[in-house]
Amino acid sequence: MTYRPRKALVIGGGIAGPVTALFLKRAGIDVELYEAWSYSTGIGGGLQIAPNGMRVLAELGLADDLIKRGSVAESFDLYSQAGKKLGSINRDMARRFGQPALNMCRATLNEALVDAAWSASVSVFFEKRLVKIEDRGDQPVIAYFADGTTAEGDFVIGADGVHSAVRRHVIPDGPTPFDTGLIGFGGFVPRALIENLPIGQRVETTFGQSGFFGYGLCSPDPSDGAMWWSTQPSHGFTAAAYRAMSQDAIKQHLRDFHAGWHAPIPAIIEAAENIVVTDTLDVATLPTWSRKRTLLIGDAAHATSPHAGQGASLALEDAMVLGRLMADRQELGMTFQNFEHERRPRAEKIVAIARRNGNSKREFSPTGAWIRDHMIKLLLPLSSKGMDFMYAYDPRAA
Numbered sequence: 001m002t003y004r005p006r007k008a009l010v011i012g013g014g015i016a017g018p019v020t021a022l023f024l025k026r027a028g029i030d031v032e033l034y035e036a037w038s039y040s041t042g043i044g045g046g047l048q049i050a051p052n053g054m055r056v057l058a059e060l061g062l063a064d065d066l067i068k069r070g071s072v073a074e075s076f077d078l079y080s081q082a083g084k085k086l087g088s089i090n091r092d093m094a095r096r097f098g099q100p101a102l103n104m105c106r107a108t109l110n111e112a113l114v115d116a117a118w119s120a121s122v123s124v125f126f127e128k129r130l131v132k133i134e135d136r137g138d139q140p141v142i143a144y145f146a147d148g149t150t151a152e153g154d155f156v157i158g159a160d161g162v163h164s165a166v167r168r169h170v171i172p173d174g175p176t177p178f179d180t181g182l183i184g185f186g187g188f189v190p191r192a193l194i195e196n197l198p199i200g201q202r203v204e205t206t207f208g209q210s211g212f213f214g215y216g217l218c219s220p221d222p223s224d225g226a227m228w229w230s231t232q233p234s235h236g237f238t239a240a241a242y243r244a245m246s247q248d249a250i251k252q253h254l255r256d257f258h259a260g261w262h263a264p265i266p267a268i269i270e271a272a273e274n275i276v277v278t279d280t281l282d283v284a285t286l287p288t289w290s291r292k293r294t295l296l297i298g299d300a301a302h303a304t305s306p307h308a309g310q311g312a313s314l315a316l317e318d319a320m321v322l323g324r325l326m327a328d329r330q331e332l333g334m335t336f337q338n339f340e341h342e343r344r345p346r347a348e349k350i351v352a353i354a355r356r357n358g359n360s361k362r363e364f365s366p367t368g369a370w371i372r373d374h375m376i377k378l379l380l381p382l383s384s385k386g387m388d389f390m391y392a393y394d395p396r397a398a
Helices: 016-026 051-059 063-069 093-097 106-119 165-170 239-243 247-257 265-271 311-326 332-361 366-385 388-392
Strands: 007-011 030-034 046-049 071-073 076-080 085-089 101-105 123-125 130-134 141-145 150-153 155-158 178-189 203-207 212-217 226-233 273-282 294-296
Touching (some): 007 141, 016 106, 016 155, 046 051, 063 101, 093 388, 101 106, 106 123, 178 332, 239 273
Parallel strands (some): 030 123
Antiparallel strands (some): 076 085
């Protein structure tokens, strides 16, 4: 009897989707990858890939090239609004965990991952917005797209992010993404604004009486090689409402919000262009991550707010663990159960940590901010050590 490889339909072409496709190909599975948006470059802000995520990229042979295209973060330094240093975390990551923490443009990462999928003979389709999934008995699973086309496979992987369409199939009346009450602004500025400052390759972050600001190098490109972000209480104002404003109006809001904050924050705001605005959402817990022959991974299963710096790395871990389990060629339902059993405790613990970290970026009274800053300075060494479990994780040995 001729063996026919399983065929996977992976929905979502961000971070989790292409990497999942690569690991499934390694497991001997045919893969088709479907992305709702058209192919584009240069979209999105900056991000950091933690050592645990870099470990996955190294397994795919991509880490060294991405390090050349990004910027290794030597530490994560914390300051008060007036510029007083509160402490430093995440030092010597490469020595301690075998891989560095890497700052880079999200678009650069996404382009590299899609290119790797193409090179591995993954069929990649853009402008394919999922409408529904049909899963009937021993027939192939069918994915229906908004353009009227369909795709058939043996199973579906939902890697389509926090607003997952696949999640609606898995849990039709399930939880929706939780708005954490914070809103994010971000973008890029020329390297020259910060590369000659004493910070070097450290990421600098500042806690205000209200809100939070961070910046660091993220690529060797002189024109936009530094990333920045501002996290603020939303006060009921959505990202969509800000995006409806002009860039000048958004910049004026940032000027007003961060007025009086220490240098170089005012200069970064003045230099900012193409400012991206996002709601800060998470998905704390779902009743299940799978239904019949469909599985959720990455942000579709456990979206985390950015306050632990683990969103991309958790998605990368998911992809590698799923590939390892699929290579065993167990019954599909058992594989999906084993995946959820292995991944859920870690993912939900990190989602909770990120939500808790976000509380320190809300609005405080002057006294409350003073107390918070002193507590950060006092407790930082202990809390930093407590985060080592995130970076030491190796999905190959889990």
